[in-house]
Amino acid sequence: MQLGVIGLGRMGRIVADRALDAGHEVVAFDVDAEAVAAVADAGADPAGSLADFVEQLGTEKRIWLMVPAGDAIDAALADLEPHLDDEDVVVDGGNSHFEDSTRRAETTPAAYLDCGTSGGPASAEAGFSLMIGGPEWAYDELTPVFDAVATGPAGHARMGPAGSGHYVKMVHNGVEYALMEAYGEGFELLSDGRYDLDLESVARTWNNGAVIRSWLLELCEEAFAEEGSDLGTVADRVEGGSTGTWTVQEALSQEVPVPLIYTALAERFGSRAANGRFARRLANRLRYGFGRHEVARSE
Ligand SMILES: NC(=O)C1=CN([C@@H]2O[C@H](COP(=O)(O)OP(=O)(O)OC[C@H]3O[C@@H](n4cnc5c(N)ncnc54)[C@H](O)[C@@H]3O)[C@@H](O)[C@H]2O)C=CC1
Ligand SMILES: O=C(CO)[C@H](O)[C@H](O)COP(=O)(O)O
Incomplete structure (x- = not known):
């Protein structure tokens, strides 16, 4: 053809x-x-x-x-x-x-x-x-x-x-956001948790027979292999967001709860705050207001 x-x-x-x-x-x-x-x-x-x-x-x-x-x-x-x-x-x-x-x-x-x-x-x-x-x-x-x-x-x-192909792809991308967030949270706990772990080795082990094996997890393994377990110089900032936003907007209009996809999208937006999340900074200051807890301050 x-x-x-x-x-x-x-x-x-x-x-x-x-x-x-x-x-x-x-x-x-x-x-x-x-x-x-x-x-x-x-x-x-x-x-x-x-x-x-x-x-x-x-x-x-x-x-x-x-x-x-x-x-x-x-x-x-x-x-x-x-x-x-x-x-x-x-x-x-x-x-x-x-x-x-x-x-x-x-x-x-x-x-x-x-x-x-x-x-x-x-x-x-x-x-x-x-x-x-x-x-x-x-x-x-x-x-x-x-x-x-x-x-x-x-x-x-x-x-x-008409429209159904891009509708399914939009939802696919929402799922992609949520899966990335789930893997991210799990590896963050492993990274900051009790044991000194080689995250490439964890990802490789999970990719071989584990319930949560997937292509995204193979990409996690590749990222740890290339950047190191601490992800080296990779910044705390996630771009993109249009298809995830559409998924959440559509879920709201259909009254279908998608809390995982919404949270993943919100985490992306939160990663872009110039001086850290304003809401987290306010929570830090409010704990002083009600409990006289020490306010952590940036340099
Ligand atoms: N990169 C990815 O991982 C994926 C991308 N997509 C989608 O595929 C589409 C294309 O993405 P990419 O190839 O990554 O973008 P790209 O930026 O690499 O390529 C776009 C190409 O279109 C050309 N172009 C722009 N306007 C044009 C016009 N009026 N006439 C002729 N050529 C024109 C540009 O010169 C460029 O070569 C986008 O809608 C993107 O969201 C979908 C799935 C995965
Ligand atoms: O469609 C894709 C993957 O399936 C594209 O890579 C898209 O750019 C991903 O969305 P975002 O840029 O919001 O992360």
Whole structure:
């Protein structure tokens, strides 16, 4: 199949490479000319502009967008729109908000598939997990490409109608936050607790047969191996947060309690306070107010 890929960064390049490896023809475009040149070296047909891109695709276009979520998707769709019709298929493989995806599915002239993509750049060799929403015929049509980009046929599925793919990926990311927080708390107790432990060894042991083994735990093992048990110079600051915020907002609107996901998100926000958490500093001062407990002060 001929596949057009727009966005050749960390994730889009993997989509292009895996499609090429499976024997598909790839037409590739990115606003970064160097990224286009690099994927051309790998066997893709380079497009120097969006006009060149759509011209090379011809009729019955199959297009995979892998650009940052938000304005970049709308900008790419606005440029593509005059060239699309209802026989074409557009896949958004980024972390878009599911409500943006349902809106785009209604307004895009082509069939629109919202595709939650999990695995990250580390899954270049193994393939991704793909959670897809949108019309069944379009999902069936793109299945050979999904087989190639995912771990295989078991690595992708149609979740339901428009929006459902990105909805499932949003919740996936909420779970990701909570799991990271749970591992973080456990290792913090081990790090600060009674025994002088080699945390790489703990993680390796857990990864071999323990109930809590997982890929995230393998990444913990890798982090301790590379940074040391004390995590060396790794800062107490966690970026990101958009998909976790959406998960919590959606849980509130559905009145579903998600305290673990909320706590993990709040910990991230708390990690970014410039001078330590204001709330913790106030609690420190209040203990003096009611109990005359000594106030710990920074230098
Ligand atoms: N990095 C990760 O671990 C994961 C990322 N995602 C999602 O995948 C999407 C892409 O992420 P990354 O590849 O990590 O980002 P990236 O920043 O590495 O790459 C984005 C690419 O899109 C290009 N681009 C931006 N606007 C464009 C436009 N209008 N036309 C053509 N090219 C354009 C940029 O030049 C860049 O090469 C995002 O929505 C992200 O949230 C999803 C799962 C995992
Ligand atoms: O989707 C992903 C993994 O599944 C991306 O890595 C995403 O960036 C993670 O979310 P955050 O940036 O909020 O940590």
